[in-house]
Amino acid sequence: MKRVLLAALAVALLPFFGACPLGAAEAPLPPVGAISGHTLNAVAHVPRPPGTAGGGELSRIMLQAYLRPDGRALVRVWDTARNRYTPAAERRWSLSGRTLCLDLPGGSTPGSLCADVHVWGPRIAGIGTRPYAMIDGDLQPGNAIGGPR
Numbered sequence: 001m002k003r004v005l006l007a008a009l010a011v012a013l014l015p016f017f018g019a020c021p022l023g024a025a026e027a028p029l030p031p032v033g034a035i036s037g038h039t040l041n042a043v044a045h046v047p048r049p050p051g052t053a054g055g056g057e058l059s060r061i062m063l064q065a066y067l068r069p070d071g072r073a074l075v076r077v078w079d080t081a082r083n084r085y086t087p088a089a090e091r092r093w094s095l096s097g098r099t100l101c102l103d104l105p106g107g108s109t110p111g112s113l114c115a116d117v118h119v120w121g122p123r124i125a126g127i128g129t130r131p132y133a134m135i136d137g138d139l140q141p142g143n144a145i146g147g148p149r
Contacts, residue, residue, distance in 0.1 A: 042137025
């Protein structure tokens with residue numbers, strides 16, 4: 001319970017203590033073209049589904065996604081049971097205003113993750129809207145998942 005409260009406090013304070021100094025305006029929104037062609041490496045914390053072990057705590061999803069300019073992405077998530085990433089799967093991604101959405105491969109992850117991003121640039125951080133989540137990561141130029149395609 002204590003961890004959930006600390007996580008909720010961190011989420012509530014994230015917009016105020018992102019990459020900007022106190023009182024500064026949020027970073028300008030990047031156009032879709034500015035983040036397409038990049039690999040997103042991120043950690044998302046989402047509530048565990050009802051009835052699963054550790055209920056009431058947050059699940060950690062580590063993911064990588066190569067964001068193609070056509071709205072498609074190569075996505076893989078860390079499989080803790082096998083101690084490796086899942087095979088890369090084709091999924092969709094979009095950016096609308098500050099909301100970045102990414103469809104995730106099946107399994108124990110939610111079907112899609114959307115976050116209102118408040119920190120842009122090499123670092124990326126935000127608060128999830130569907131499902132409720134925290135996301136933190138970075139954007140690297142190129143395809144770090146499978147090399148050039």
